[in-house]
Amino acid sequence: KIEQAAQAQSQTPSEFTDEISAKFSFAWDQLDIGYDRFLRTTEPAHIAAVGKALERLYAAGDIYLGVYEGLYCKGCEQFKKEKDLVDGKCPDHKIVPEKMSEETYMFRMSKYQKQILAAIEADELFIRPAAPRTALLSFFKEGLDDVSFSRQNVKWGIPLPWDPTHTAYVWADAFLNYLTGVGWTGPDSAPPEFWPPDIQLMSKDILRVHATIWPAMLLALGLPLPRQLYVHGFFTVNGEKMSKSLGNTIDPNAWVEKFGTDAVRYFLLREVPFGQDGDVSENKLKARYNGDLANGLGNLFSRTTNMIEKYLDGQIEEFVKTPKDLAEASAAFHNLDFAQGLAQIWEAIAWANQLIDRAKPWELVKTEPAKVKELLLNLAALLLEIALKLSPVMPQAANQSRSVLEGGDVKKAEPLFLKI
Numbered sequence: 001k002i003e004q005a006a007q008a009q010s011q012t013p014s015e016f017t018d019e020i021s022a023k024f025s026f027a028w029d030q031l032d033i034g035y036d037r038f039l040r041t042t043e044p045a046h047i048a049a050v051g052k053a054l055e056r057l058y059a060a061g062d063i064y065l066g067v068y069e070g071l072y073c074k075g076c077e078q079f080k081k082e083k084d085l086v087d088g089k090c091p092d093h094k095i096v097p098e099k100m101s102e103e104t105y106m107f108r109m110s111k112y113q114k115q116i117l118a119a120i121e122a123d124e125l126f127i128r129p130a131a132p133r134t135a136l137l138s139f140f141k142e143g144l145d146d147v148s149f150s151r152q153n154v155k156w157g158i159p160l161p162w163d164p165t166h167t168a169y170v171w172a173d174a175f176l177n178y179l180t181g182v183g184w185t186g187p188d189s190a191p192p193e194f195w196p197p198d199i200q201l202m203s204k205d206i207l208r209v210h211a212t213i214w215p216a217m218l219l220a221l222g223l224p225l226p227r228q229l230y231v232h233g234f235f236t237v238n239g240e241k242m243s244k245s246l247g248n249t250i251d252p253n254a255w256v257e258k259f260g261t262d263a264v265r266y267f268l269l270r271e272v273p274f275g276q277d278g279d280v281s282e283n284k285l286k287a288r289y290n291g292d293l294a295n296g297l298g299n300l301f302s303r304t305t306n307m308i309e310k311y312l313d314g315q316i317e318e319f320v321k322t323p324k325d326l327a328e329a330s331a332a333f334h335n336l337d338f339a340q341g342l343a344q345i346w347e348a349i350a351w352a353n354q355l356i357d358r359a360k361p362w363e364l365v366k367t368e369p370a371k372v373k374e375l376l377l378n379l380a381a382l383l384l385e386i387a388l389k390l391s392p393v394m395p396q397a398a399n400q401s402r403s404v405l406e407g408g409d410v411k412k413a414e415p416l417f418l419k420i
Helices: 002-008 013-030 044-059 109-121 130-140 170-174 204-210 213-220 252-259 261-271 282-311 327-334 338-359 369-390 395-405
Strands: 063-073 078-080 098-107 126-128 150-152 163-168 200-203 228-232 235-237
Touching: 002 013, 013 252, 044 063, 044 170, 044 213, 098 150, 098 163, 098 213, 109 130, 109 213, 126 130, 130 204, 163 170, 170 213, 200 204, 204 213, 204 228, 252 261, 252 282, 261 282, 261 338, 261 395, 282 338, 282 369, 282 395, 327 338, 327 369, 338 369, 369 395
Parallel strands: 126 228, 200 228
Antiparallel strands: 063 078, 063 098, 150 163
């Protein structure tokens, strides 16, 4: 697919992927996403490790020369069965798969079926949420076939060490990037420090290959399986999965330019429960921005810092224990339930704004300044706790809040979010 797309633009695959990679890197920067490494399967160390791994599998008899016949979807870069199609088309890419028959090197995935299934059933390979796990177990009942591990006449790929007329099939190459990305140099090296992962994330349309080909490769190489596969859904537009081929994609950079990084991050994690599909749109983002961020968190932060400056001379002598327990938010985040965790935090924000409205500190300060001081110290402690909880989701707003409240001389701060 990459090779064909590059040819259509009169570019080499390397030139084409360099441009695409740069766009992803730019988008991650715009979204303030931190990562330990930005990985590419064109890295020489990865190519060398893949060659060694495939050679080990070939020598062990787990890869053999055969012929593969089947229906191949270029969009998914996966072979499909008739029952996977809707009206004869791939349900995700709305295209008719090609009928293919070609010489290929096959991987003996069927050899590892019982081991993989036993690991899934015993939750040693824990798959969440429950619905994808149930569907996967049903798929296993049909039995695993051996899978194509090479392509002929495709230059964009890693040549097989024993037969350079074939290049490694996409999944055989890409899966090993999970290992090479954390320092694995091939089957003669020990498992990396960070292997196996506690949680491996993937989209639901690639769970099947992650729960069949990938664990079979690991077992064949004598490496431990991931402890958990967490399957996330799709952002949809009017109920349809976003797809370049359907022309219904959304540019996150445009949203960041209009609403800011933190707002986009918050919206995507709050609007759609992680693990499910959910519709997103600019109108929904704007509603969250004005309602939750500007009128909610932003309003609480502005009025609290303003009153601390006005009624306490900007001094916070000590931070008291927060008046609202946010332990449930922490537990939800730990369980990858980001929408629920954020909902818990926004319940506390709404509670605090209502508390200010009921207490009317601008009137209470005339008769009971000590109560106003207690109230504002409580609110400052709550805002600090909220900033801590929100730091993985909204790092800029969290840092701004902490710098003001921990600065030693609190003044009415710049608004966190200006209403649009």
